[in-house]
Amino acid sequence: ATRDGVDILLLSVGPNEPPEDTSTFLGAFDIFMLSAWRAGVFVAQAVGNNGPSPYSVVSYSPWTFGVASCRTDRKYPATLFLGDGRKVRGIGLSGSSWGDGMIQHKLVLANDAAFPNATRNMEECQSPEAFDPAVVGGSVVICTFSAGFRSGTSNLRAVIQTAEALQFAGFVLVASPAYGDYVAQPIPFPVPGILIPRTTDAQVISDYYEEHTTTRRDGEGGIEFHGRAMIGDGRIASYEEEAPIVSRFSSRGPDFMDRNKTPVDILKPDILAPGEQIWAAWSPMSATEKILHGHNFALISGTSMAAPHIAGIGATMKQKYPSWTPSMIASALSTTASKHDNRGQPIMAQGSDPFTTHPAAPFGYGAGLVDPLRALDPGLIFSSGYEDYIGFLCSLPNTAAEEIRTATGGSCESASLTAASDLNLPSVTVTALSGNRTTRRVVMNVADKPETYVAGVNPPEGVEVGIDPAWFTVAPGETQTLEIKLTATRPRDDFSFGEIVLTGNLNHIVRAPLSV
Template sequence: MAPSSVSPGPAAFLNLLETQLLLATKAGVSVVQAVGNGGPDASSVVSFSPWITSVAASTTDRKYNKTIVAGNGQIFSCGGLSPPTPGDTMYPLALADDVSTDNSTDGSNGCQDPKVFIRSLVQGKVIVCMIVSSNYYQGDNFAGIIDTIQKMGAAGVVIIDRYSGDVDYEYQPIFPTAVPSAMVVDGVDMMNLMEYYENNTARDGDGTVITFGATVRILEGRRASYSGERPEVADYSSRGPNIENSQMQLADVLKPNVMAPGHHIWGAWSPTSDALPEVQGESYAILSGTSMSTPHVAGVVALIKQRHPKWSPAMIMSAIMTTADVTDRSGRPLMARRDVGAVVAATPFDMGAGAINAARALDPGLVFDATYREYLQFLCAVPGVDEAAVRRAVGASCPSSRARWCSDLNAPSVTVASLVGSRRVDRKVWSVGAENETYMAYVRAPDGVAVRVSPDEFTVAPGETAALRIVLNTTAPGNAFSFGEVVLRGDKKHSVRIPLAVYPAAVLSGP
């Protein structure tokens, strides 16, 4: 499902799409939705409701390394997905403006129009073309560059972004090309390459090139390498905290729920689509976004449903969230990209419960469940929502037994957007293990909050339930959310992790 948007009204949870997805959940359908590509801004999520599994996007350790070797021995690391220039030959390097007609405009550097180039000067050379990333969808596109280079008989192309603002070049799109091509992805490399070019290019008094002395080779770039690096939350992946309404009041619901690979992902593509000229006519494309991470989670949902056909959508979401990874294989915490170049420790508002772990999700040990009635209780506890609004949205009245707080929903996480004093949060877990298991509760409390779990040790048989009480107390009011976790560790190797996101407030916020 594509992300929805915040609509006017008492609650984001009551917009048309969210309520229809609630009815789908009631029918036993698991709903997995992209959290949006509005990151890294706070509260940029556009998937709101607790019955939806909302997915953030991460990088992977797969890289397509491209290299330019210059005639002076310099080596430039680039992006690109193309063959190398033929053989071991060094090819003359030429700036697009230096091989175009005198009456060409600055547009020749963008390499979008073959008619402005002098074929005899282009042939056999590697041409340097300029793009402006901010104008990518206004004409400066890679398809136009590749078409020009092919038509003019150049040996290859080096693409440089003229935009000097805060661009994270790792997140530039990459496309397979038949022409040897490379995008220089580092600002220092751009300057060094152009300095090498100018120092080895002879010009007459009018600036016309007499001799092209700079040479380069473009190496193979179609072989993937795997670095073993930990995944990072992609900078474009939308962030929490979740919101209740168009007034941006904060909700007691964790979003995102989980993170999956979403950056530079190969996927099927319609050959008839004209959405991206670079892959028109192709059956596959390499794309980035939370729309690419979401199918990973949907696939895991299908695997869980196949293994456990009687599980409800809430149980499946629980299995995915409570088994997600928050560290890499070496035990280092997962990180999140914020502004350009800034990488910080990821929080639940970046990655939800963590990076999806498909193998562990099939055998979570314990699961949390929630029924349609409990979701109605949740809706009726949303501040500013009355029974009439709920009835209009879903055609059902509030249950006779009301929830006091939205955080009372039996979710596999605890989010409190305004903790004043103390709050009790009750949870119930079901054992889905194969044998009796004894669990012990371990707490890492959020800053400014004391957390008590009772019982702190319990034994549960297969198919049986256990009740947990989590009591949160403000110890030091602050001006931001803080994060922690409750981990239930079983003696049969199961580990059930419950993220905590709490705002220890001095006064009650909201209406």
């Protein structure tokens, strides 16, 4: 790739776990990426889909740019219209039920339409043979997200096949009170369908169904279905959601240096970008996702969808600034990122349970949500060279100089860093602050005019932060060294977060996360 003149590498694949016999930074994969950096190649790497657990990132090294995933403000809402006029919101990417959403159909619970001898996942609608075609044909059928879906033995594709085979007017996949809410993603259905992932909404449907369904007592038995429903078109996007929100699956920091998850003074992820429900090209063979067979495009979620956004923005920056190194591009992306959502509030993150959120932190979003326009005019940048990265490796505890030499060809004899936290990154991370520690950062003016900056701090809880000088003027192409003194004022068992803000008189604002 470097011989071909490549400027940007996108890594949507990578190791699923740290190497067994060496540091995370000295594994073959990360050494290859260090070589790419040395050749001037900016590397955007997906941080992994093992969230929301801490210490789950698989992008480790400071010479790669780790990308986390968030959802956007776009949503594909679907609606189930009940016969009494109530509307139940859900998720679906299909057309409306027959009649273009103007005609209501008989509403049938799958269990009530099954043959007496049917036993296989009746409520989950997994087998056409289980149901009476005379009852379910032309009906909106209620299927349940139950034990089989939780265990992986049932799937949505089988629901669709059942609906197609028996000519349902549509299907409704409701959450089960016994198993709670479930996570639903919009998938293009070939038949009308809607997912109802919340138990509270499922209860509304259940109550209506029970009110409008009776069992005959004339000696012949049987059920009379008086409930009616229709499924609205779910293919029309809306753009009103709170965003960004860090995706549940997006891997979280802190960064670590070995299989024992020993934390290291590096911020990971580096940046946040859209990675949830992203339209992407898709192989119609669809070997791994049978439900998408035959589709050329699909809505895909993952940090592998977020990383391409950063690769594209990085390419735009390289085009504008051909002489910029990878660390300069990374710095500009980081220092101009936003920590607030589209409503002006701090970014939130999805929790372990469906539909739960909590305030996000740098170990979820890095420096924040990427801002492509601001990144093209960052004002100041933090830059690191190849020898700085060798010095970083040499500063790591329990890492032999000979092992570093073997992996990189570099020597620790001239290494200048005494701690990993001294690497000139657009962030400061200290994993074990005791007493006080002083670190330094060097910024360079990449604008075309001299600018005066004032240094401000939002300190992490339990930490006092001082910056010297408190203000400075720097000419284009010139640098300024900042001395940052961190003092622990109260012991803590976990990280706390803040930021350094450098505000210029020409409207440049440079932000650097603090994680202590």
